[in-house]
Amino acid sequence: MDLLVCEPTQIKDTLKEQGVRFCFSGYVDLHGRLKGKIVPLSHFDQMVKGSELYTGAALDGVPQEINDEEVSSHPDVTHGFVLPWNKEVAFFPSNLFNQGKPFEACSRNILTRQVERAAAAGFKMNLGVETEFFVLRDERFQVAQGERPLGVATGINGVNTVSDRDALDKPCYDLATATDNFHWLIELVDAMDELGWDVYSFDHEDARSQFEIDFMYADVLSMADRVAFFRYMANEIARKHGYFASFMPKPFANMSGSGAHMNMSLEDAATGKNLFQAKTPEEDVKGVGLTQLGIWFIGGILKHARALSLVIAPTVNSYKRLVRQGSMSGSTWAPVFVSYGNNNRTNMLRVPLAANRVECRATDISMNPYLASAFMLAAGLEGIENHIDPGDPHRDNLHKYTAKDVERAGISLLPRNLEEACDAFEADPLAREVFGGAMFESYLSYKRREWEEYAYAVTDWECERYLKFF
Numbered sequence: 001m002d003l004l005v006c007e008p009t010q011i012k013d014t015l016k017e018q019g020v021r022f023c024f025s026g027y028v029d030l031h032g033r034l035k036g037k038i039v040p041l042s043h044f045d046q047m048v049k050g051s052e053l054y055t056g057a058a059l060d061g062v063p064q065e066i067n068d069e070e071v072s073s074h075p076d077v078t079h080g081f082v083l084p085w086n087k088e089v090a091f092f093p094s095n096l097f098n099q100g101k102p103f104e105a106c107s108r109n110i111l112t113r114q115v116e117r118a119a120a121a122g123f124k125m126n127l128g129v130e131t132e133f134f135v136l137r138d139e140r141f142q143v144a145q146g147e148r149p150l151g152v153a154t155g156i157n158g159v160n161t162v163s164d165r166d167a168l169d170k171p172c173y174d175l176a177t178a179t180d181n182f183h184w185l186i187e188l189v190d191a192m193d194e195l196g197w198d199v200y201s202f203d204h205e206d207a208r209s210q211f212e213i214d215f216m217y218a219d220v221l222s223m224a225d226r227v228a229f230f231r232y233m234a235n236e237i238a239r240k241h242g243y244f245a246s247f248m249p250k251p252f253a254n255m256s257g258s259g260a261h262m263n264m265s266l267e268d269a270a271t272g273k274n275l276f277q278a279k280t281p282e283e284d285v286k287g288v289g290l291t292q293l294g295i296w297f298i299g300g301i302l303k304h305a306r307a308l309s310l311v312i313a314p315t316v317n318s319y320k321r322l323v324r325q326g327s328m329s330g331s332t333w334a335p336v337f338v339s340y341g342n343n344n345r346t347n348m349l350r351v352p353l354a355a356n357r358v359e360c361r362a363t364d365i366s367m368n369p370y371l372a373s374a375f376m377l378a379a380g381l382e383g384i385e386n387h388i389d390p391g392d393p394h395r396d397n398l399h400k401y402t403a404k405d406v407e408r409a410g411i412s413l414l415p416r417n418l419e420e421a422c423d424a425f426e427a428d429p430l431a432r433e434v435f436g437g438a439m440f441e442s443y444l445s446y447k448r449r450e451w452e453e454y455a456y457a458v459t460d461w462e463c464e465r466y467l468k469f470f
Contacts, residue, residue, distance in 0.1 A: 011077055012044040021088045025052050025073040026229075027096055028107050030061020030446060031314075032368030034232050036073060036094065050074045050097055062096070063105050063442035071096040071103050079225055084191035085237060093225040105439035107370035108224070114377045114434065115221055121384075124269045125377050128217030128357075129227050132258035132365055134210050134246040135184065135238050137162050161209035162243060171208050178204040181211070184241045188234055189213065197226060206333065207255035217263060220373050227260070227369040249313070249364035250320040256333055257321030260365040262312075262376065265357040266297065277356040288342045288393050289355020298340050298349055298358055299390040300383020301376060305338040305348060305362075307428035308379060309414050310421040310447060312363040312372045316454040319417045321364055324399060335361050338412045339394045346398040348414065362414060371435070371443075378434045418451045 015023075025047055026036040035054075039047045050072040056064030062071065075092035083089045096106035103109060118125055137160040161167075163180035171177060178185070181204070189199050198216040205212045217223065234245040250257035266275045276294035278284035285292050301308065313322055324336045333345060340349035340358075350359045363372060382388070394409070401409070415421040425431050425444060432440040 011080070012041065015041055015044070015082070015090055018082060019087055020082060020090045022090070023047060023075075024089060024091045025075045025094045026091055027073050027094045028228050028368060028370065029059045030107075030368065030443060031366075032107070032228050032231075032370065034228060035059060038089075041090075048075055048077060054096075060446060061105070061107075061439070061442050063438040069099060071098045071106075073097075079222065081195055084194045084233075085187075085240070091229065093229070104436040105442065107368055107374075108221075110435060110439065111221060111224055111370040111374040111377075114374045114381070115219075118266070118377060118381060119269055121381065122269050123266045123275070123381075125220040125373075126217050126265050126267060126357075127220040127223040127373060128214075128263040129223060129363075129369070130212060130214055130259065130261040130263070131227065131230055132205055132210065132212045132260065133231075133234060134207070134248075134251060134258065135162060135181065135234075135243050136160065136209055136246060137243050163209070166204075166208045168208070170206075171204055171210075172206040174204050178211075184238055184243060185211065187240075188237045191233060191237065192230075195226075205256070205258075207252065207257075210256065210258065217265075220377060224369040224373050231365075247365045249315060249318045249366050251317075253320070258365040259321070259334060259361065260363045260367060260369075262360040262363050262372070263352075263357045264297075264360070264376065264380070266293065266380075274356050276358065286393055288340075288351040290351055290358070293384060294358060295390065296383045296387055297380035298383065299388030300379040300381065300386070301349060301358075301360070302338055302340065302390050303383065303388055304375070304379040304428055304430055306412070306415055306421070306424035307431050308372075308375055309362065310418075310425040310431075310443075311375050312360065312367050313414075313421065314368065314447065315366050316418050316450060318364050318366060319415070319421075322362060322414055322416075333361075334364075336414050337394075337398050337406070338414060339398065340390055341394040344393075344395055344397075346396075347394055351393075375431065375434050378430060382430065418447060418454070422447050422451060 021041055023039045023041060023044060024036050025039060026034045029035055037052045039052065052073050053070035056062030056068065056071050057066045073094040074097050075094045077092060080090055080092040083091060095108045096103040163177045165180060166177045168174060189202055192199050192215055200214055200216065202211065202213040231247050238245045247258065267273060268275055276290050278289050278291050283291050286295050313319065321334045322336055335346060335348045337348060339347045341347040342351055343353050344350060345361060348360065348362050350361055352359055415424055422444060435443060
């Protein structure tokens with residue numbers, strides 16, 4: 001069904017008529033993973049007023065002690081909908097409150113603050129996200145169901161590709177393996193369209209059993225809601241068929257990883273006019289099709305790019321995707337350079353041919369969409385406010401540059417690992433300003449622990465290399 005836009009007093013009766021019995025008041029933790037409670041429809045009125053309480057200390061990235069007053073979830077009733085695969089349940093994205101006020105460390109509140117900052121300047125940010133992910137067959141599930149597993153073994157915990165034909169060295173855009181996956185893929189696309197997301201294309205991506213679904217852009221808060229919900233929905237639908245959806249950025253060393261390219265633009269909040277798209281040669285100040293406003297927006301993002309990395313590439317595994325050269329099916333698609341250019345995929349920021357938006361290619365699908373969008377918007381607004389010039393666009397294949405070429409061009413690199421990203425995040429004052437003190441400390445502390453746990457782990461690579469080496 002379409003998003004519920006009627007008044008809160010009407011929603012309960014409408015949902016009851018549609019056969020809804022339960023409601024989710026959903027918010028996200030530090031990772032962007034949905035959390036919440038299940039509330040019977042008979043208690044809808046109380047839920048809307050914030051009746052559901054949560055102990056923040058039980059969650060990642062909700063910085064509270066066990067003796068603190070609980071946070072409460074307040075549903076955004078204008079963004080609610082009925083689950084396409086379970087018509088007895090309605091979902092409402094929610095903001096967390098504490099002591100009667102918006103909880104500063106809530107991811108959705110963090111984004112809302114930047115949305116309000118943009119609105120005060122007369123801007124509205126639109127965002128489109130290209131969702132890339134793997135859908136894999138779990139052999140253990142198939143054995144439990146009494147079925148013989150099919151597919152091509154990956155060698156990781158008995159997981160297989162869905163299609164037994166998905167074995168090409170270059171499987172990108174392959175129609176045969178895409179249609180082999182139609183039984184779950186079409187169900188997911190239909191669910192997205194039922195929610196009004198307007199899917200306009202989907203395909204088999206560059207790695208085996210990897211897919212991309214592209215749907216229409218929306219205002220940045222709505223898109224963050226959708227990306228968070230998409231991961232939940234994709235897994236629920238995949239599980240119905242005995243599979244699971246993986247949003248790990250780089251599950252296989254010899255194949256491409258999963259990005260979440262962020263396509264950003266600002267429009268005039270009053271008129272809806274796209275403020276990035278140059279209409280005349282005079283407006284096209286850098287020869288990439290963008291206005292001066294769009295160029296300044298780019299300047300702000302590039303200034304904070306290394307700190308942004310901790311939010312748009314937030315895991316240890318993310319930096320296995322952000323490599324200058326890698327063993328992949330086609331090419332090295334993910335960027336490592338803090339740079340921008342025209343329709344050139346070797347830059348962190350690309351201006352596509354339509355020249356009406358800026359695409360960030362460093363973002364991966366494991367990001368918390370609220371935090372990533374908030375920091376990205378804040379950086380872009382700073383660029384506009386301070387007229388930050390990003391320099392000239394880069395049009396060459398930067399992957400072919402030598403180290404001296406990169407140095408001569410004045411190009412810096414994105415962090416090489418999670419530890420470097422943590423250091424950059426900690427050193428950037430804008431990060432603390434956007435996140436607020438409590439969430440800044442909580443997020444940074446969690447990510448440093450994640451790096452330390454990884455650094456101390458003994459990996460299969462080490463055992464294979466050193467166990468009998470000496």
